[in-house]
Amino acid sequence: MADLTPRNRTHRLAFERPLVTVDVVIFAMHDARLRVLLVKRGYDAAEPFPGRWALPGGFVDVDKDADLEACALRKLREKTGIATPYLEQLGSWGDSRRDPRGWSATHAYFALVPSDEVDAPRSGANAAAAAWHDVVGSGVGEPLAFDHAQILDAALERLRAKVEYTSLPAFLLPKEFTLGELQKAYETVLGRPLEKSAFRTRILATDLVAPVPKVRGGPNRPAQLYRLKSRRTPVFFQRTFKPAG
Amino acid sequence: MADLTPRNRTHRLAFERPLVTVDVVIFAMHDARLRVLLVKRGYDAAEPFPGRWALPGGFVDVDKDADLEACALRKLREKTGIATPYLEQLGSWGDSRRDPRGWSATHAYFALVPSDEVDAPRSGANAAAAAWHDVVGSGVGEPLAFDHAQILDAALERLRAKVEYTSLPAFLLPKEFTLGELQKAYETVLGRPLEKSAFRTRILATDLVAPVPKVRGGPNRPAQLYRLKSRRTPVFFQRTFKPAG
DNA sequence: TAAGATAGTTGCACAGTACCACTAAGAGGT
DNA sequence: ACCTCTTAGTGGTACTGTGCAACTATCTTA
Numbered sequence: 001m002a003d004l005t006p007r008n009r010t011h012r013l014a015f016e017r018p019l020v021t022v023d024v025v026i027f028a029m030h031d032a033r034l035r036v037l038l039v040k041r042g043y044d045a046a047e048p049f050p051g052r053w054a055l056p057g058g059f060v061d062v063d064k065d066a067d068l069e070a071c072a073l074r075k076l077r078e079k080t081g082i083a084t085p086y087l088e089q090l091g092s093w094g095d096s097r098r099d100p101r102g103w104s105a106t107h108a109y110f111a112l113v114p115s116d117e118v119d120a121p122r123s124g125a126n127a128a129a130a131a132w133h134d135v136v137g138s139g140v141g142e143p144l145a146f147d148h149a150q151i152l153d154a155a156l157e158r159l160r161a162k163v164e165y166t167s168l169p170a171f172l173l174p175k176e177f178t179l180g181e182l183q184k185a186y187e188t189v190l191g192r193p194l195e196k197s198a199f200r201t202r203i204l205a206t207d208l209v210a211p212v213p214k215v216r217g218g219p220n221r222p223a224q225l226y227r228l229k230s231r232r233t234p235v236f237f238q239r240t241f242k243p244a245g
Numbered sequence: 246m247a248d249l250t251p252r253n254r255t256h257r258l259a260f261e262r263p264l265v266t267v268d269v270v271i272f273a274m275h276d277a278r279l280r281v282l283l284v285k286r287g288y289d290a291a292e293p294f295p296g297r298w299a300l301p302g303g304f305v306d307v308d309k310d311a312d313l314e315a316c317a318l319r320k321l322r323e324k325t326g327i328a329t330p331y332l333e334q335l336g337s338w339g340d341s342r343r344d345p346r347g348w349s350a351t352h353a354y355f356a357l358v359p360s361d362e363v364d365a366p367r368s369g370a371n372a373a374a375a376a377w378h379d380v381v382g383s384g385v386g387e388p389l390a391f392d393h394a395q396i397l398d399a400a401l402e403r404l405r406a407k408v409e410y411t412s413l414p415a416f417l418l419p420k421e422f423t424l425g426e427l428q429k430a431y432e433t434v435l436g437r438p439l440e441k442s443a444f445r446t447r448i449l450a451t452d453l454v455a456p457v458p459k460v461r462g463g464p465n466r467p468a469q470l471y472r473l474k475s476r477r478t479p480v481f482f483q484r485t486f487k488p489a490g
Numbered sequence: 491t492a493a494g495a496t497a498g499t500t501g502c503a504c505a506g507t508a509c510c511a512c513t514a515a516g517a518g519g520t
Numbered sequence: 521a522c523c524t525c526t527t528a529g530t531g532g533t534a535c536t537g538t539g540c541a542a543c544t545a546t547c548t549t550a
Binding site: 020059066067092093095096102103105238240 | 260261262263264265304305306307310311312313334336337338339340341347348350352483484485
Binding site for chain 4: 220223
């Protein structure tokens with residue numbers, strides 16, 4: 001306990017180093033349902049959690065990855081082909097037992113991808129092993145590899161909390177959308193209905209969207225189409241939607 | 246690029262592993278000033294950043310540390326003697342260049358410690374090398390080791406953002422405090438004055454504090470003393486203090 | 491007794507949401 | 521042509537919490 005500045009002791013570099021991974025929780029919305037992309041682990045019994053569903057991720061490659069975010073973007077691009085999603089660092093989980101191969105720490109990110117850019121996981125080498133899963137409650141209804149269920153739960157909690165006061169659901173929609181569709185996205189993530197009037201007032205009072213000179217037709221009154229003013233940066237509101245406490 | 250499931254490839258375990266560290270941004274408030282605890286790095290020129298101030302932290306010890314949070318708590322306890330602070334994960338920073346010894350990733354935490362429990366850094370082996378620094382703007386007015394200035398900046402940004410809608414400043418105060426002192430803590434962190442009336446209404450409307458049957462005297466009207474109902478869990482408000490957008 | 495200082499309250503204006511009712515504009519059936 | 525259904529979009533009142541400012545309360549010190 002005398003060593004208060006371990007970085008100063010060169011021999012520490014020879015100490016055992018933890019495993020370092022990056023995992024990405026990728027959310028999308030299809031048919032008014034929130035979904036998350038999972039990959040199925042191989043059946044090689046020598047590997048941990050064979051056959052289990054897991055978050056896309058893996059070891060940091062110190063030769064390929066310039067930094068953690070680049071590593072997360074690489075995983076996401078490999079799985080979905082999307083290069084510029086909304087990407088946010090979620091947190092890190094590290095302990096001696098989450099991976100049977102040793103002390104490991106994972107850096108978790110969560111991404112929101114537009115529903116028109118990924119209808120199906122990307123075709124490719126192991127693409128058959130990746131699939132969208134419906135989110136039900138705080139998970140996907142089945143156990144996941146490692147502590148990924150816990151990470152997914154944290155991602156959902158973060159997402160739902162931020163949806164109360166940010167424009168995050170807009171990143172789950174295609175480039176052009178109606179205010180009705182945006183409200184539906186909010187309601188899907190939150191799991192409760194919102195007041196139409198207050199919702200529209202709030203959205204239009206911010207600098208979030210701009211109308212495009214088009215409408216969406218249908219078996220009823222056409223709706224004005226909007227686009228995001230910024231495809232990457234969310235807007236923060238001053239209030240939450242509904243007093244909850 | 247064909248390998249989409251690197252965890253399934255055993256030989257990866259032999260790959261080079263990044264260095265893994267934990268750093269803690271420890272905030273306290275003394276005399277209505279926000280301060281952060283820093284440690285001075287040794288002067289051994291073989292080590293990176295000799296003589297520079299740095300955040301308390303160091304390598305994860307896979308034998309001692311059960312998980313990341315335990316590691317952060319260990320660093321904090323070694324430096325301040327405090328065992329149960331408010332502790333929140335801040336984020337992680339990892340890239341190939343932040344540490345000249347190799348690809349490294351740090352897990353950063355930030356802690357809020359009560360002003361009456363740490364007037365001075367703990368005495369001990371290297372205690373002389375630890376000191377409280379006044380926060381000015383987004384830093385401490387001098388360069389720090391590694392990317393610690395960036396981490397400190399992120400911690401301040403997070404703290405100031407959350408102070409707008411949470412009870413975090415309460416964790417910087419002693420066990421018993423007046424509402425005036427609490428308001429002063431908010432104002433110190435935010436750097437702007439708040440309305441007394443609205444502040445009191447907000448605080449008392451939540452389940453944050455309970456009065457203790459004591460008052461604090463002085464050269465004026467005595468003030469009611471309060472204590473936190475929960476010493477660890479913050480309260481979230483529905484609104485921010487002042488519309489800013 | 492007055493002055494000074496901080497504690498704590500009260501009243502009014504204003505902003506934004508909740509709630510709810512209303513109008514608008516299309517498709518499709520009769 | 522008309523009615524109905526459906527979703528888009530607007531308007532009006534009530535309520536809540538903050539901004540602002542003035543007011544009262546209670547202590548010490550001179």
